[in-house]
Amino acid sequence: MTFFNATLILGTLAAVVPIALHLLARREPQRVVFPGVQFLRPKLTSQRSRLRIRRWWLLALRVLAVIALAVALARPHIDSALSSTWWTVGLMGLTGVGFLILASVAVARGMGRSLAVGVAVAGVVALLGSLFLGTRTWATSGDLSEGNEQPVAMALLIDNGPSSKRLIASSNGTSISRLEQAIREAATVIERLPEGSRLTVLDRSATPIGFALDSASARLRLSQMKPLANPLPVQERMDAAIELLRSSDLPGKQLVVVSDWNAASWKPSAQTPAMQPEDVAISMLQVDAMGNGKADAAESNQINRFLSSPKLVDVAPAPGVSIPISVSVGMESTSSSEGQSLNVTVQLSLYERDPSLPVIRDGDLVLPRLRGVDRASVTVAPGANANVVMTLPPLDLGTHHAVVELVGDDAFDWDDRRYLTLSIPVPPRVLLVGADADERNLLGSALTAPKAPDDDGAGFRVAGVAYSDLSAVDWQLIDAVAMIDPPIQIDAASQSVVSGTGLSKNSVDQLIELSLRGGGVVMMLGPSTEVLGVAKSNMATDGSPATDRLLPRLIRSWRVPSPGTFWEVRSPSHPILRPLVQLDDQPSWSSFRVNRYWQTEPTTGAGWQSLVQYAGNQHGAILARSIEPNEPKGKNGRVAVLTTPLPALSKETRSWNQLFSAADAWPAFVTWRGLMQWATGVSDQAMTVSVGATALVPESDAANQAIGVSKLSAEAIAELSVRLYPPMTEARESNGEVVISEVDVAERGGVFTETNEVGTTFLRGPGYWGGYSTNLDPVWSLDDRVTATEMDQRFGAEQWISSDSGEQLSIRGRVGGSPPVSLHGPMMLLAVVVFLAEQLLSNRFYRTSGAAA
Template sequence: MSLLNPALLFGLALAVVPVVLHLLLRAKPKRLVFPALRLLKQRRIQNTRRLRLRQWWLLLLRMLVVAVFVLALCRPSLPPAQYSPTVGEWLRLATVAALGAAAYFTAMTWWQRQRLPRHTLLTRRTMLRGGVGIGAVLLAVVFVAWPYQRRVAAEITGPAPSALDNLPVAAVFVFDNSLSLSYQYQGRSLLDAARSLVVSQLGQLPPGSQAAVLDASGKLPPVFTPDLTATQNRVTSLAIEPVVQSLNERLRAAIRFQQNDRRRTLGEQASVAESRRQDKFVREIYLVTDLAKSAWQPDDSGTLKAELAETPWLGMYLLDVGLEKPTNLGMVSVRPSREAVESQGAVFLEGTVRSEGGLRDEAVVELWVNGSDGKPIKRDQQNVSFVSAPEAAVRFQVSGLTGRFAQGELRLAAADPLAVDDAGYFTIRVLPTLRVLVVAEERSQAGFWLEALHGLNSDGEAYHATFVTTGALLTTDLATFDVACLINATSPPREVWDKLAAFVRNGGGLATFAGAFSSAAVTSGTRLDPLSYNSPAAQELLPAKLKASLKFDPSQHLNFRDAIHPLTQRLDALGALATLNDVSFHRYWSVEPLPAAATLARWTDDAAQPALLLREVGQGRSALFASSVDSIAWNDWPRNWTFLVFADQLLQVLSRQAVARANFGLGDPAVVLLPDDAPPGNLLLRLPDFTQRGLPSAGDRREVAIPDLMLPGHYQVAVTQRETSDVLAGFSINPSGAETLLERLTADDLDSLFGAKRYGLARDLESLSRSVQTGRLGQEVYGLLLACLVVVFAGEQLTATWFYRMDET
């Protein structure tokens, strides 16, 4: 136990004042002449005994009043624990009181029935009250006080700090400076309020204290400094960070930092026995947060709670700067149906809007697209309702796009306290017409494939297909094409394979379809020669060797298993993977994949044999599909709509156009694909805040990796040549919808994270001071002592008035 005012303990000497007054003011006997003195002397002896017992009770109560009053003024504190009696303890106390009352009234009733003389009855009553009182006290000590102190002692996880309120403090302030702290309330952000409170708390630290600051981004290394003014400057310079780590990790980093510093401090006391070494600081961690769940990771393993349990010497305080019921209206996500579209083509934008805290029942979402001069132009708007659900979906169509890319945003028409999620940004790459060379023995063998490419041009000029026979391939200039499709070529010579290999190494794409019988099995009709496909020249290019053309019995389906490949992701996003189960394949080629090949899809037979393989060759890609794209005898895929989707996405992957993303999340490294006709020069990145910075040269590759992008909005990559610049590419970055989710942690969530009664929670400087004082000195029992003082004083008054009243007849 520690005392805020220990000097007042000298006031306990005042407890002897009632004794002195009792000795000085006690009544003196008066002499009266009266006959029949023998009876009066006997009565006098009985009254004297009764009054003497009453006087002792009154004297003890008056001394106790003074002692409790002095202790209350000293304001003692105890280690944190549950000092309130439990239900069982109250019941046991009530039982003891009931037993005492029953014993008293039973004895009095029995004596009254015996018709004892009045003076005898009064004497026995006085003795009975003393005996019952002493017995009740003993029972209360045995059955209530002793179990109570054992329970409280067990709840005290560590010894009470021997520190006074002015002992130096080693404090680590952990700031949640994520996007949700930009919430505006009463004319300032929550981060502004957090900085103000922490600066005030720093000013209240005792002399000799040291402090360190950590933020949620992990950019600030923890360093203790005794210069609290420098720490205040560091706090006031904190800003919102779009990309942050979980607060679990930041708190664990703060705990490890305190452990290491404490270990160093104790290690400096080498001349002192290890058991007697003491830390010269009171160690504390302050977490400043709005208690948003989005800043935390689920801690199912209880790691943070376990680390706090291992450091009972470390105080943990939460400073809640958030609102009890925050409100927000924001764009959760913006998803284009395609990130790349042909010139004059169309794309759909799907967005999700979320309303929190019942801010509004409806909202207006506007579509803005930047014009050729870079200024946004409003194209459309939609009304959404939140009456039935807190989230609503919107869908816009954007068409007539030209240039190299188009940028825009879905914007909320009304403002709200959290502005960072009022708009969702998007970029759509506008692709040049893809030049596709289709090679087959006869045009009829490529009919379905050519029809698919023609159907993909319904919204614009996506593909320009040129057909040549296998024999004419050697005289065709492949440099004018982006992708070549080799369909059921019977036996290409080495010169053809060499020409295709050079084309792919220079960045072209090749799709090979094996959809004809083996020449070893048939001598006429459409057939393939495995020897040609397995020759050294072909194997420099193809991702697998052909083994045999076989038949499925029963028919099988395609199963895309490489879930992370862009082709699989695009097919899944367009809903094609689920429908592929309806497509039956009757014949196929058994193949042997090469080590450098990736298997994107397999057949659903028991052997799960490869069906679609992809290989990187130089700067280009080569794909092999082990079935036909031109014969319904091999499969009925050309009759299914997924055939068009597969043709579109496969050609995009082979030309590397589908690989290039244009929309990223905050913190993701952006990889930008530059156009083929990009002129040489210095690359510049234009940021959403209208600043720009240089980029490394792309070299021979058309891809530029750009890390550390921390601002939501539109970005553009430009090339400068002397006094002119040309914008080559653009992309957009959006924060995660979870970053602005304002749902708060509950008391149960906090107990699960930190452990019950292992942390202090405050919402302002006054409550923080009380919480810190309780953590440093223990739980103050001032209120409890005042309650005891009232009870004792009431007992003293009752004794003085009731016990000494005149005995009535």
């Protein structure tokens, strides 16, 4: 056993005070003779005997109360490995006290003298055994003192994930971040390290680690830490720290993790095995448990409002048209905000498109002017989200950057501003081929809505021809083609095109060539498609004809009994279906019946991906695949196949489905737009991403493509080098220094993986102005915590110990030593129980004495 405040053990000397008072309070009784006093003497002798016993027990309780209080204040700790031995010592002591009590009762009630002596001897023997065993265990146990002078190899891991940026209230009432509080506690631990210890300080960045030269360098490393938007996993950094500690020759090795236990950082997953390093002690300092609960109480009163990442209602916005943006507003549910709604104001701002900015002037980063374009207010309840639709004004061709922000401050500001980058592309050229002019016009209008197909401001350049006019088409001017109910004849055995009155083999070759140079082909099969002969099931794919690039292997036309079947989405994350699943209201596909479709071979291993299937079977409804380009650096082609036609409004196709003929055909409308956006490549861009995700930007400026300001050849585009400016938040927090690096957008293929900061990255160069935006993952807006049970699953219940502050952290300077167990609480409880027993016994004693008088 060890006392962390050993000097307070001297307080046990105060036990002589109740003894002195007890002796001084004894008064010699005066002899008073009354008539018949001889009849009272036997009774008086018995009463004196009982009172004398009670007085001695009262004295013992008073002495024990003083000793228990002094020991409790000295904060005794025992080695958890010896806890069973100390339990034995305690039980033997209690047994001895119990026997002495029984002996006292026997004497008081006049029972046999031999019985009282025997019980008393047993009690004395038990007490002596308890004293001997306790003394022996105390003498042989190791030192558990907080002031351990043995040097230790220690790693201090500071959890500086996004949640460390949250504000809490310190003991003096000022607001500080969790990271600042963690740094303070880590500095306290550094001050308490024994002489000769080795120390490393690390965070969740990818910075290499090593032992610090001295405590001053460790403190400097602490002061330079900042919250990270895209930190490395906690376990990865713990593994690195443990490996470094094992390289030390010091016997004591300890890893101290200072964290807020945020679930996004700590929640174990199926891929996270439990860590149980037997040679390294793991200690936890929980940030919000510091300051005796003051910080936690103040933090519970902090309200956090947050925004979701903004989304474009239309994936490919058209130039000259107002652009709606959807964003949801929420408020974190806390004990103080429960049941209280809050009125929140949201503002939408737009950076002006200025090819000369950003630029460095006098060492400062000058950004384009940010102007507000829309504002809205919404009432938000705790734990619930409210959707807000805001509108950007009509924009020109090219890349544009916007910011959505909440007006006002709260406990966590990283989720109060969301950044958005969008591109207004050069309208792709789409060719609609179909026998029915009304069907072509309907699909063309649906594709360019709300503009007309012939409007210069439409998002697509749409042209329509009949199959008989395909020979006059210049395919070099086409970006994508959609074939409505193509009259193609296919041999069932070879799956090759049979030339005839339908779609000729030459036209099929032109479609394949379009896909090989990066174009898109959409085939919507209907009654005009024919399969000649009998198709064989499970045919080999090796040596298959080129037709397989445009169509999966067709088997037969499948009829469905009334009332028909309907679509079931299998890959909602695919770009074709992404505009559909992003909507708040999801379609009820059972209202859009399909009565007939083409059955295809299973697509496993054939390059085709089934995105939508028919309910009740595995038959594909929408299938898609990519085509490898001819050019080494060319763009992949795209082919999508619908096994039932759209819009199915002609006399020949009307009986096939009700996708466009139902009462409200908006799901088919959105699906059709998603098909063509994917086929033309306008949905490929990922210019607004979460931190850590890959951003995809256009390789050339759409504005320059359209107006011809600096026409660039393919060779010039390949050599285009633009400057990458860091996010504006990084520029403001870099001690006045802005880092600029040269990048080649074309060589990268428009791919940027350096998305570790929150904000907007501006790209500017000769004839180029663009960039991308990164937002914090929404999971950090909810401050969920892991529990001690989940920590046990991660580390093992016996391998880690929690502490409330750096002052109370046990520095464990020995290998394999079990953690100390505090007896402060039990000793305080014992002192209270003994004091209450003394009060009860003293009240009974004085009441009995008064009655006797």
